[in-house]
Amino acid sequence: MDLxxxxxxxxxxxxxxxxxxxxxxxxxxxVQANPLPTRAADAARAPFSLVFRNASPLLFPQQTxxxxxxxxxxxxxxxxxVAQDRDGFLYQAVFN
Structure with missing residues (x-):
């Protein structure tokens, strides 16, 4: 797959x-897919952020x-x- x-x-x-x-x-x-501010004109891709929700009561550690x-x-x-709400834990992935 491409970048x-x-x-x-x-x-x-x-x-x-x-x-x-x-x-x-x-x-x-x-649950979210958002663009982030571009920092460098020569960047390989436009930066973006993803937010996922997992309904498990267990907090999964930061990792790949x-x-x-x-x-x-x-x-x-x-x-x-990054957060917890009534529906579970939220996890963010940042691509820059």
């Missing part, structure tokens, strides 16, 4: 990405997760826990 861009994820809002964690399938729903999506296939995405 990932916001356009890759644009049609995936509210869709589930699955990660395999210690033999357990963990669903992460993409191998995510599966029906259309995008297998992707390694570095997730950072």
């Amino acid at each position: 990932l861009s916001l356009e890759h994820f644009g049609g995936c809002l509210n869709e589930t990405f699955s990660a395999r964690l210690q033999g357990i399938e963990a669903p992460f729903v993409l 997760y191998r995510m599966q999506h029906p259309r995008l296939g297998e992707l390694d995405i570095f997730l950072v826990p």
Whole structure:
């Protein structure tokens, strides 16, 4: 796959990405996909941010997760826990 861009994820809002964690399938729903301010004119891609929600009561640590999506296939995405709401924990991935 080419260098990932916001356009890759644009049609995936509210869709589930699955990660395999210690033999357990963990669903992460993409709830936000936003552009970020461009910093360098010679950047390989426009920076963007993704936010995923996981409804598990367990907080997953900051690390790279191998995510599966029906259309995008297998992707390694570095997730950072950033918040908790009534529906679960939110995890952000920043691409710059």
